[in-house]
Amino acid sequence: MAASNIEVWQLGTVVEVEKIATDVQRVVLEPSLPRKAEPGSHIDVMVRIDGTEDRRSYSIVESSEDGTRLAISVLKAPLSRGGSVFIHSLLPGDELEITQPLQNFPLRVGAGRYILLAGGIGITAMINMARVLKNIRADYTFVYAGRSRAVMAYLEELQEVHGENLVVHVDDEGTPLDVHSLVDSATEDTELYMCGPIRLMDAVRRTWTARGLSYPNLRYETFGNSGWHDPEEFIVKVPRLGLEVPVGKGRSMLEALEDAGADMMFDCRKGECGLCEVRVLKLEGTIDHRDVFYSARQKNATEKMACCVSRAVTSPTGLASEASASGPAVVTIEVS
Amino acid sequence: MTVVRTQSSTTNKVLGYPLNVWYVAAWDKELTRKPMSRKVAGRPLALYRTEDGKAVALADACWHRLAPLSMGKTLGKDQIQCPYHGIVYNSAGRCVSMPAQETINPSATVPSFPVVERHRYVWVWLGDPTQADPELVPDMHQLDSKEWAGDGETIHAPCNFQLVLDNLMDLTHEEFIHSSSIGQEELSESDFVVTHDDGTVTVSRWMFNIEAPPFWLKNMRDKFPGFEGRVDRWQIITFRSPSVINIDVGVAKAGTGAFEGDRSQGVNGFVMNAITPESDKSCHYFWAFMRNYRLDSQLITTQLRDGVHGVFGEDEAMLAAQQAAIDANPDYEFYNLNIDAGGMWVRRLIERQLEAEGRLVPVA
Numbered sequence: 001m002a003a004s005n006i007e008v009w010q011l012g013t014v015v016e017v018e019k020i021a022t023d024v025q026r027v028v029l030e031p032s033l034p035r036k037a038e039p040g041s042h043i044d045v046m047v048r049i050d051g052t053e054d055r056r057s058y059s060i061v062e063s064s065e066d067g068t069r070l071a072i073s074v075l076k077a078p079l080s081r082g083g084s085v086f087i088h089s090l091l092p093g094d095e096l097e098i099t100q101p102l103q104n105f106p107l108r109v110g111a112g113r114y115i116l117l118a119g120g121i122g123i124t125a126m127i128n129m130a131r132v133l134k135n136i137r138a139d140y141t142f143v144y145a146g147r148s149r150a151v152m153a154y155l156e157e158l159q160e161v162h163g164e165n166l167v168v169h170v171d172d173e174g175t176p177l178d179v180h181s182l183v184d185s186a187t188e189d190t191e192l193y194m195c196g197p198i199r200l201m202d203a204v205r206r207t208w209t210a211r212g213l214s215y216p217n218l219r220y221e222t223f224g225n226s227g228w229h230d231p232e233e234f235i236v237k238v239p240r241l242g243l244e245v246p247v248g249k250g251r252s253m254l255e256a257l258e259d260a261g262a263d264m265m266f267d268c269r270k271g272e273c274g275l276c277e278v279r280v281l282k283l284e285g286t287i288d289h290r291d292v293f294y295s296a297r298q299k300n301a302t303e304k305m306a307c308c309v310s311r312a313v314t315s316p317t318g319l320a321s322e323a324s325a326s327g328p329a330v331v332t333i334e335v336s
Numbered sequence: 337m338t339v340v341r342t343q344s345s346t347t348n349k350v351l352g353y354p355l356n357v358w359y360v361a362a363w364d365k366e367l368t369r370k371p372m373s374r375k376v377a378g379r380p381l382a383l384y385r386t387e388d389g390k391a392v393a394l395a396d397a398c399w400h401r402l403a404p405l406s407m408g409k410t411l412g413k414d415q416i417q418c419p420y421h422g423i424v425y426n427s428a429g430r431c432v433s434m435p436a437q438e439t440i441n442p443s444a445t446v447p448s449f450p451v452v453e454r455h456r457y458v459w460v461w462l463g464d465p466t467q468a469d470p471e472l473v474p475d476m477h478q479l480d481s482k483e484w485a486g487d488g489e490t491i492h493a494p495c496n497f498q499l500v501l502d503n504l505m506d507l508t509h510e511e512f513i514h515s516s517s518i519g520q521e522e523l524s525e526s527d528f529v530v531t532h533d534d535g536t537v538t539v540s541r542w543m544f545n546i547e548a549p550p551f552w553l554k555n556m557r558d559k560f561p562g563f564e565g566r567v568d569r570w571q572i573i574t575f576r577s578p579s580v581i582n583i584d585v586g587v588a589k590a591g592t593g594a595f596e597g598d599r600s601q602g603v604n605g606f607v608m609n610a611i612t613p614e615s616d617k618s619c620h621y622f623w624a625f626m627r628n629y630r631l632d633s634q635l636i637t638t639q640l641r642d643g644v645h646g647v648f649g650e651d652e653a654m655l656a657a658q659q660a661a662i663d664a665n666p667d668y669e670f671y672n673l674n675i676d677a678g679g680m681w682v683r684r685l686i687e688r689q690l691e692a693e694g695r696l697v698p699v700a
């Protein structure tokens with residue numbers, strides 16, 4: 001239930017930090033105004049990146065019954081915008097600004113069947129849901145896919161708790177997830193909740209729609225932080241405002257434009273609402289659409305982009321190593 | 337858990353309402369394909385039925401700009417469309433169409449609340465949905481049992497729901513408020529017995545060998561034409577936390593063994609009350625009067641309903657005046673008398689539930 005998402009900023013004191021998988025740090029916080037965290041909820045955290053403050057959302061992996069302890073777990077992504085580095089630097093006793101648990105990804109009680117799908121660090125959004133489904137003895141399958149066991153946080157613990165309900169897919173063990181057979185196992189009264197990289201979620205979305213399953217039964221949460229391509233530095237030009245701004249790997253186009261003094265409209269800053277829309281006038285390179293606002297048709301048309309998450313790239317394959325040697329992508333836009 | 341205790345909150349003039357409970361939101365007949373709005377426990381709801389008749393309760397505020405969905409229309413099998421910019425939701429509260437864009441925003445949902453239809457009432461659960469067990473719906477089987485006949489109405493009472501519970505738990509007021517129908521002196525004079533357990537409070541009162549007041553004399557004559565004489569009268573009030581009060585009422589020819597269990601020489605009614613908080617100062621008071629004699633007489637059903645309507649109208653006027661006086665005298669406290677024992681146990685059970693939900697807070 002999205003009862004209230006009016007933010008209440010407060011202090012969160014770090015009480016435990018622990019490395020629980022390769023590059024994954026678990027951080028336990030004590031909020032100054034505790035509130036019970038519903039499954040699917042997250043907190044927003046003020047992170048410091050190079051001396052400036054920025055805001056990030058992290059799923060609540062676990063919370064105590066009364067909400068006095070909240071655990072988040074963060075992957076240090078080599079190509080991240082810097083928030084994860086900050087979280088990894090935290091030590092017990094540190095204090096940070098956080099919100100109360102916010103809810104955009106509510107679990108509905110009462111579906112006939114559930115599939116929970118976690119890809120990689122997306123596991124953090126699903127653990128609390130799975131716990132509730134187990135407690136209410138729902139019919140559920142919990143699918144956890146990752147590149148290798150070493151990077152899959154919470155794996156052993158989840159196997160213990162969920163037993164046969166947990167299905168594990170590990171790429172480097174030759175048991176990768178087959179999206180088609182996963183979606184084939186969904187019935188009309190199945191709700192599928194997922195969190196993971198955008199490639200995985202796109203594949204599930206497409207298969208789900210192709211199978212004619214009810215779209216509202218497919219639930220997902222996106223923080224707009226993964227794309228089809230690795231992020232590259234690129235250039236954005238706004239002729240009307242006389243701007244030509246480089247967008248670094250760790251910045252969004254929206255942030256770069258704001259820094260350059262453009263008066264930008266936005267709301268969600270995670271590729272959902274479409275308020276940050278800019279019109280593409282000219283493009284040297286490709287657009288890596290990372291939003292869920294535009295349809296596939298609109299994305300292919302490359303006329304518009306959600307500048308809070310989407311980027312311009314040169315690499316034809318998506319791999320940063322194959323980015324063009326002859327200079328960054330350039331996107332020329334008009335803003336509202 | 338932060339539980340703040342006031343001294344003796346049992347006497348609070350405004351008692352909060354638990355959320356992890358089933359509340360009656362409406363009569364079954366009120367829900368149709370045309371959405372209606374009703375506020376339950378502080379939460380405005382849009383109530384409607386799907387094409388195959390299933391009752392649905394959604395938050396009555398569109399995810400987009402909070403326009404009331406109850407002003408919208410139902411579509412397709414189970415959907416409702418916001419009247420303002422046309423977003424469509426299914427009965428689970430999930431957006432299925434956003435007219436102004438090609439995709440559906442994954443966050444676009446409105447809360448959908450668990451609903452159970454039972455005993456002619458539509459019950460909703462506004463608290464933690466994982467606890468919404470239909471088995472917890474209080475027993476009100478007389479409302480739709482073959483052995484009982486009757487009907488009821490809804491009163492929109494402009495008072496805290498607790499004032500209605502107080503009213504029903506102490507029927508000595510009948511002598512004063514309902515003097516022309518069911519009141520009589522013996523009510524205040526007779527002894528009563530109060531018992532309670534974790535979820536119920538019972539107040540029983542028996543009056544032996546008394547004159548039947550007009551309402552009961554008429555009922556006796558419906559069953560026993562031409563009846564004259566004295567009666568034994570009973571009122572057995574059962575509260576089921578936090579919002580249901582069933583009252584077993586009746587009279588029997590004096591000395592024919594009703595108290596011992598043989599009610600064959602009498603008439604028996606059940607007043608089925610469900611008091612649903614709307615706000616701190618208003619509630620929906622659903623009631624019905626059921627009887628177990630002359631089941632086939634629609635005339636008696638209508639007469640009883642109209643009769644009780646008149647009686648409860650007298651309560652309603654008093655409850656409104658009482659709430660107004662409470663509001664007008666914020667510095668005055670309640671005083672509790674011996675006759676309030678039933679109501680005080682009710683308050684204590686509700687207070688315990690509020691405490692269990694971490695919601696027992698002092699009222700300013």
Ligand code: FES
Nearest residue numbers: 267269274276308
């Ligand atoms: S701000 Fe919402 S999509 Fe960019």
Ligand code: FES
Nearest residue numbers: 398400401418421
């Ligand atoms: S307020 Fe409902 S669609 Fe805009």
Ligand SMILES: [Fe+2]
Nearest residue numbers: 509510513651
């Ligand atoms: Fe009364």
